[in-house]
Amino acid sequence: MSDARTTVAVHGATGYAARELLTILARHPGAEVTALTTRRDDAPHVADVHPSLRGRLDLHCENLSPQQLAERAEIVFLCTPHGASMAVVPALLDAGAKVVDLSADYRLNDPAVYAEWYKLDHVDAARLPETVYGLPELLRTQIPGARLVANPGCYTSTTILALAPLLAGGYIEPTGIIVDAKSGTSGAGRNPKLGTLFCEVNENLAAYAVGDHRHQPEIEQVLSDVAQKPVDVLFTPHLVPMDRGILATIYATPAEPLTAEAAREALSMFYANSPFVRVLDGLPGTKATVGTNFCDLTVRVAKGKVVVLAALDNLVKGAAGVAVQNFNLITGRPEITGFPEVGG
Ligand SMILES: NC(=O)C1=CN([C@@H]2O[C@H](COP(=O)(O)OP(=O)(O)OC[C@H]3O[C@@H](n4cnc5c(N)ncnc54)[C@H](OP(=O)(O)O)[C@@H]3O)[C@@H](O)[C@H]2O)C=CC1
Numbered sequence: 001m002s003d004a005r006t007t008v009a010v011h012g013a014t015g016y017a018a019r020e021l022l023t024i025l026a027r028h029p030g031a032e033v034t035a036l037t038t039r040r041d042d043a044p045h046v047a048d049v050h051p052s053l054r055g056r057l058d059l060h061c062e063n064l065s066p067q068q069l070a071e072r073a074e075i076v077f078l079c080t081p082h083g084a085s086m087a088v089v090p091a092l093l094d095a096g097a098k099v100v101d102l103s104a105d106y107r108l109n110d111p112a113v114y115a116e117w118y119k120l121d122h123v124d125a126a127r128l129p130e131t132v133y134g135l136p137e138l139l140r141t142q143i144p145g146a147r148l149v150a151n152p153g154c155y156t157s158t159t160i161l162a163l164a165p166l167l168a169g170g171y172i173e174p175t176g177i178i179v180d181a182k183s184g185t186s187g188a189g190r191n192p193k194l195g196t197l198f199c200e201v202n203e204n205l206a207a208y209a210v211g212d213h214r215h216q217p218e219i220e221q222v223l224s225d226v227a228q229k230p231v232d233v234l235f236t237p238h239l240v241p242m243d244r245g246i247l248a249t250i251y252a253t254p255a256e257p258l259t260a261e262a263a264r265e266a267l268s269m270f271y272a273n274s275p276f277v278r279v280l281d282g283l284p285g286t287k288a289t290v291g292t293n294f295c296d297l298t299v300r301v302a303k304g305k306v307v308v309l310a311a312l313d314n315l316v317k318g319a320a321g322v323a324v325q326n327f328n329l330i331t332g333r334p335e336i337t338g339f340p341e342v343g344g
């Protein structure tokens with residue numbers, strides 16, 4: 001890799017995930033942001049869309065075609081909703097760009113499963129087998145050669161990072177796992193909708209999509225690969241009146257007698273070379289991870305159950321931060337580049 005900076009574009013630059021991504025890219029020593037998109041035709045300055053970026057990035061958001069994006073940037077981040085990403089990926093790749101997609105479009109291996117959970121036919125299904133799932137803590141060695149990386153979902157990353165070491169080591173049963181997860185409202189994006197209005201969310205705590213959330217098949221797909229046997233989870237998300245942060249409390253059955261200390265040691269060993277995962281003795285909370293690319297984990301054993309707890313920021317480790325880890329790996333840089341808190 002040369003010292004030259006890599007040109008990058010952000011498609012869907014007016015949303016929350018894009019704001020976090022641009023915050024990291026603006027300070028990244030190896031990235032030069034050269035294009036931002038919106039469907040708007042008034043080409044707003046990025047600082048008018050995201051005031052926190054004022055003075056850090058001097059670009060306008062434009063309504064650009066995939067071909068125009070690929071002319072301006074070597075790597076394109078897609079911060080667009082599912083459906084919108086697969087509409088531009090073929091043209092971007094044909095034009096020579098590499099893509100990190102933050103949406104769900106290329107995460108599931110089976111187009112029939114995608115159609116069932118997203119209520120959309122996949123328009124680029126032939127590409128699914130060559131897409132790499134962008135969770136570096138599990139697939140670090142596969143990401144460098146990829147032209148298209150599918151970033152994980154935010155609840156998905158939280159759950160997979162919590163369970164992968166225990167399933168890989170055979171410490172817990174692969175079935176009967178219960179995931180109780182709570183997310184701040186930014187997880188639902190910036191696009192206004194009734195359910196995310198202040199008066200709906202404030203002073204309220206409610207579950208949604210019980211056993212029916214589209215992250216459930218994604219969690220099961222990735223963890224089944226890790227365990228090398230079918231993994232079955234019951235996933236219940238909750239919306240909490242916070243801007244950001246996810247806490248997952250996960251209950252599993254031990255496969256053999258297990259102490260909390262041994263389980264934590266298994267996590268520590270598994271993540272020994274993963275600087276963004278912190279295995280704690282104490283209990284994780286969202287506040288310690290908000291605005292960071294860390295996922296905090298711990299394990300308890302009680303009443304015959306293994307209880308794994310995981311916290312991360314849905315917009316950073318759950319979206320933009322892992323996208324930058326993937327960018328670093330694709331461009332041959334150390335995975336921590338752009339994250340001074342871990343020496344990058
Ligand atoms: N929020 C989170 O915590 C996480 C989000 N993700 C995923 O990241 C992606 C972005 O999420 P988020 O930032 O929250 O979403 P937002 O709703 O905040 O932003 C979406 C962006 O996409 C653009 N957009 C919307 N529809 C279309 C379309 N049909 N074609 C082209 N552009 C479109 C919007 O721009 P404009 O209206 O200006 O054109 C906006 O810039 C999504 O796929 C989401 O699922 C993944 C993990 C976590």
Ligand SMILES: CC(=O)N[C@@H](CCC(=O)OP(=O)(O)O)C(=O)O
Pocket residue numbers: 082102103104152153154155183184185186187188189215237239
């Ligand atoms: C609080 C909230 O609404 N969260 C979102 C998940 C965000 C995310 O990661 O979604 P993608 O898989 O589309 O990337 C939800 O439950 O749909």
